[in-house]
Amino acid sequence: MPTVYVNDTPVEIGTKRLNCVQAAELAGQFVPHYCYHEALSVVASCRMCLVEVGDLKDGKVTMQPKVLPGCQTPVKDGTVIVTGEYAKRDPAVPALPYDPNYTKAAPPGERAKRAQADTLEGLLVNHPLDCPVCDKAGECKLQDFSYKYGRSESRMVDVKNTPPNKPQLSSTITLFTDRCIMCTRCVRFTREISGTAELQVVGRGHHEEIDVFPGRPLENKLAGNVVDLCPVGALGSKDFLYKQRVWYLKTVDGVCNRCSTGCSTYVDTNKDIVYRLRARHNPAAQGHFICDEGRYGYHHANAAERFVRPVAKVEGRFKPQPWSALLPQLKAELGAAVGANPKGVVAVLSPFLTSEEAFLLGTAFKALSADVRLALGPVPVVGTDDKYPKNVKGEPVEPVKFTIRAEKAPNRIGVEEVLKALQGELIPFASVAGESLSAMWFAGGYPEPSHLDALIPAGWKAPALLIAQDLLPTAMTASAKYVLPATTGFEKEGTFVNHSGYKQPLPRAARPPVETRGELQLAHDLLGRTGLVQPASVTKELAAAVPYFA
């Protein structure tokens, strides 16, 4: 088995083709780096990942006399990697037989440690020390690495370069030019992942800057990723800028609900308000990045127009209702409608519900009568799948590295599987929309009201009893008798199934507005169960009832 030695610790690499940074990570040893990123080409220019490399052969370690960039140096059987952290290695592991001529000049790890400190000193030569007003402070790699690997004092006494900022770089992104450390991750991203190549390096030497061509700003649907990629506070998202200090944010793993790709995200919240979404690396879902539709697609959660409490139409106007009075009333009215004609009652379950919510709501309605029908809510489809990278003509290029899907809903497959299991057939919303119904429960949750409005047929007549649960005002809620507040994708727990059938758990990142009762809780109440719903037990129930989720 091929073995690599990282700070004397042997680690088996198998058949993987790794560089020193990756091999060290396998051994649990972090090698700091800026320009290196797994999804981008290697340029080995930041010189932060410098390590000492050698070979163990016939019981002798031959070290190369100079430091090497770990990101660019491949490992093979017998490679010896010594990082700058060698002095902090596990003392229980026996030391390798280093060549005395090598250790005489400097102990192992000393060269790498010095070189890394020198690189950091270089990076700070022209970096403004404006951390107190920098948005990146707290999650800045330059801060972190300087603290961990750098010098404590600056020897630079001269005037720093202060190139002007570039807020015109993009409508969504601003560039604090002086903070840039020229790792060129952003440039490589626009060239290799989005393919749109808006960003470039201009100037030479220490007057180098990131810039765009005049009149060709950074505008593409993946542009927001450059902010995530930026290791320092140079590229800032205008959406998030100066909204929060990052150490106040609580980060929860999330799943994007803006298209059927179902990208893994980090949801950054403070006091139940979502402030930012970032990409979370998940090779099973989307990889490293997310699109801007998803990234900035959280504002509906904080929208002023959002329904935050249940309302009932009284004399043509919506009046707030307390849940304690409303719930028995809803049950009674639904019961009456089912009693009169169960075939005239339909529950519409939108593809924005989690599989658990769809399951529990469906179960609740089927419990009223087996003849009550469950329909799949309108599935918004906008245009065609948008594939990246693109060439200069805007055509997608193989191999595709990112897809923004036309289907703008996160869980069509999950809801469909639930519906198929509960009633054996799949009824789309369009087929029940033409019928004259007596009652309809519309469980929506559409973050983009226009998507839903576009899918409601022109001559659609609302049933006499329309209970619409949604986030924002739509044509559906306008004609409803009762409007119930819905929860956003950040406020619920459950499972989304993406376009490829990948089931992704969705933890709750924020609590919904206080008077909102989540879909799962409501279904729980309709079923006559008491107390608070336990999402985990519903997931188990779902797995037991629907083989697809087993």
Added chain:
Amino acid sequence: MPYEPVLLARVTKPGSGKLEGYRADGGYETIARVLKDKQPLDVVTQVKDSGLRGRGGAGFPCGLKWTFLPKDHPGPIYLCVNADESEPCTYNNRILMEKDPHQVLEGIMLACYAIKSQKAFFYVRYEYGDSYRALKSAIEELYAAGMLGKGIFGSNFDLDIVLHRGAGAYICGEETGLIESLEGKRAWPRIKPPFPAVEGAFRKPTIVNNVETLACVTQIMKRGNEWFKSLGVPPDPANPRDAGSYGPKLYTLAGHVEKPICVELPMGVTIRELVEVHGGGVWKGRKAKAINPGGLSMGFIDVNAPLKGADGKTEYDIPLDFNGPGRVGCLGLGTAAVTVIDDQTSMVDVLHNVCQFFSHESCGQCTPCREGTGWMLKITDRLRRGLGRKEDLDILVEVGDRIGIMPGTTICGLSDGAGWPVKTAIRKFRAEFEAAIKSGEKSKYAKSLALAGAH
């Protein structure tokens, strides 16, 4: 008996750049003969055996480089001619290109035949307008005469030469920087390996050779290895890694000399002889203080520093072969462009000038070089304003020591060249720097002291 120039034999003739004149002097007979009688491998072997080392600066054996090409490659293989002669005070390639372009072009033909390349890219730096025009008309003459293109000289060997004019950047002289620039990209040197011989221009095997090297190839193939090896310095028997310094070399003299001149001499002339005899001595009757033996990046020698173990001799007496400058702490022979600095010039000014150059020309890819060259410029700028601190010298030496491909902190050698003059100047003339810092005197050349690095 004075040495009879070979590479520069024709440069003083009227109309030396014309095809007619070159052919009248026996030009293109060598390539015609080689195409008829020899196999490509024979040419490679002969050049390899001649001991020709690249004249561009690093002194890598030329024939050996050619053998690094992948065996039986289906092609295309490219030759890039490096005429981005940007090392300060270097102008030997320029004379060859302007005055005797056909000698170089014949060398290209020979090299292309040897490496089985059917296309050569001639990368001329932007600033060499006259060279560009001379080469352009020479290449047009060759095409008109049917000596380039399909089946040259009645053989079945095809060759095209593409003349490319750069846009003016020092880094384009680095071989992979040149290739990137040729491909239309920013001239950011590539990470090696893969070396250009394996994957170079347009991702094909590529050999990059200097103009003077190719002119030498012409003469080697014309006159043979015996002639070539009769000139220069044989390998040092005590040093197994020394490949010797054979052949003629174009030395250019610049700076404070009476006669700034480009002379052709056998390798191994001493700096003293070059300056005193061929350059007519230091100007205005002054004495030399420091000498830059081979382009700025090689560092400085202290004319008055005694050589160890050589009675009465000083660093002024080191021979200009591939090993000589290295013995006194310089980086190497470089481009053999000797720059003289007289005893009335402040080393602070010299160093500031050097730092300005390298800071301006750093491509900015690797952090240590980008920030290091800029920082050194700011410090030397402060020194010449009389605002130096004594710790500045240590910082300069430390930064000069730690940037470069030798300590492993950069991709290319530019910053080795940026650090070397700084550390050699400070190590060899420390007293002068310390005195300047202590006196707090402003530089007399600094009429307008714009702040370095500030926008």
